[in-house]
Amino acid sequence: xxxxxxxxxxxxxxxxxxxxxxxxxxxxxxxxxxxMDVAASFQFVVxxxxxxxxxxxxxxxxxxxxxxxxxxxxWFPDYLGxxxxxxxxxxxxxxxxxxxxxxxxxxxxxxxGVRPARVAKLINLEGFGLPASNSxxxxxxxxxxxxxxxxxxxxxxxxxxxxxxxxxxxTNPRLTDQRAAFLSEHWAKRNECGxxxxxxxxxxxxxxxxxxxxxxxxxxxxxxxAPVLWVEADDTEAWxxxxxxxxxxxxxxxxxxxxxxxxxxxxxxAGHMLHHDQPQALAELxxxxxV
Numbered sequence: 697x698x699x700x701x702x703x704x705x706x707x708x709x710x711x712x713x714x715x716x717x718x719x720x721x722x723x724x725x726x727x728x729x730x731x732m733d734v735a736a737s738f739q740f741v742v743x744x745x746x747x748x749x750x751x752x753x754x755x756x757x758x759x760x761x762x763x764x765x766x767x768x769x770x771w772f773p774d775y776l777g778x779x780x781x782x783x784x785x786x787x788x789x790x791x792x793x794x795x796x797x798x799x800x801x802x803x804x805x806x807x808x809g810v811r812p813a814r815v816a817k818l819i820n821l822e823g824f825g826l827p828a829s830n831s832x833x834x835x836x837x838x839x840x841x842x843x844x845x846x847x848x849x850x851x852x853x854x855x856x857x858x859x860x861x862x863x864x865x866x867t868n869p870r871l872t873d874q875r876a877a878f879l880s881e882h883w884a885k886r887n888e889c890g891x892x893x894x895x896x897x898x899x900x901x902x903x904x905x906x907x908x909x910x911x912x913x914x915x916x917x918x919x920x921x922a923p924v925l926w927v928e929a930d931d932t933e934a935w936x937x938x939x940x941x942x943x944x945x946x947x948x949x950x951x952x953x954x955x956x957x958x959x960x961x962x963x964x965x966a967g968h969m970l971h972h973d974q975p976q977a978l979a980e981l982x983x984x985x986x987v
Contacts, residue, residue: 697878698743700736702761707754707781708774713761714782717742717751724787725986727753728779730798732896734760736882737797740875741971744979747987754782756800758897760882768845769902775803776810783814791816791922793986797971798822802913805955808924809916817986819925821978822968824934824948829907841905849901853891860884860892870966870973879972910951917954924958925985927978929966959985 703714715735727738735753742751755762757778758770765774783792794815796804801823808815829837854860860883861876871879884892928934938944952958961981966973 697739700739700742704761705782705785707757707778707785710757710763710765710778712757712763712778712782713755715753715755717753718749720750722748722750723793725749725751725793725795725982726783726786727751728794728796728800728804729753729756729759730796730800732759732894732900733797734882734895736760737879738971739878740975741979741982744976745983746979747983752782752786754778755895758900760895764897764899767899768848769841769899769904770897772803772904772906775799776807779803779807780811780814793817793819795819795982796821796823798968805920805924806913806916808922809919812919812921815920815922817925818920818922819927819982819985821927821970822929822932822934824938825910825913825951826908826937827939827944828910828947831907833907837903837907838905840903844902849898851894851896851898853887853893854884855891857881857884857886857892860894868967868969868972871969875972914951914954917951918956920955920957922957923985924955925981926952926955926958926960927970927981928960928962929968929970929973930962930964931967932970933968 698717700715700717704711729735729737735755738753758764791814794804801820802825804818805820805823808818857880860880864876864879865871884894887893935941935944963970963974963977971978
């Protein structure tokens with residue numbers, strides 16, 4: 697495995713963990729992980745890159761080794777604010793190559809539309825967004841959020857690191873034993889009682905009281921100036937949250953149509969965690985697009 701190094705910087709009042717691979721003099725490539733994931737998740741893709749890159753990947757607030765927000769819930773715009781500060785720290789005034797997976801892909805696409813001059817090229821790995829909402833859902837959504845605040849969510853712990861690896865493989869059966877063992881070291885840590893705790897703030901599991909306003913999102917996507925590589929997995933589990941595959945496919949294609957300069961690709965024999973399932977194929981796509 698290519699060695700990585702950790703750095704801690706202050707981002708909007710939080711101690712942020714930034715993972716680096718490669719020489720600092722190499723071209724920069726920022727990688728943004730998804731929900732309930734960590735920056736180390738990109739290790740297998742980094743190992744497959746053929747060119748020299750300085751890969752910079754943060755643990756989002758409340759994930760991995762980055763501090764929790766010390767609040768009872770998280771607000772999506774905070775990820776945009778954090779990313780803006782991180783890019784100003786490492787690449788002030790210079791456009792960047794930006795890759796995001798799932799939630800990270802959503803952050804990357806929004807940011808590229810809000811700050812089009814800051815993004816030179818954009819790679820979205822299954823950052824589809826969420827199902828469209830309507831105003832009639834608002835009373836029930838707020839009520840659900842208030843109910844969850846009374847009974848905050850928790851994270852279960854595991855007796856051994858092997859159990860953590862098994863949990864990862866349960867979610868993604870394609871994950872090899874070796875990769876699951878590696879990820880378990882970064883996805884959880886051992887506490888004072890000897891149990892393994894997931895490195896994710898339970899507050900991330902709270903229902904958002906704010907409805908997903910898809911037309912606002914698409915207005916941002918329409919403003920993206922950078923070329924975009926949109927990558928999907930042929931066996932994605934996105935339908936679990938996007939709805940029935942037939943209707944969700946129509947909606948996803950509609951959303952793609954709002955991005956002006958876009959190239960699409962599908963990776964075979966891969967699920968939603970395509971950077972774990974087929975890192976070699978993904979690395980080839982990344983470098984073909986960026987170089």
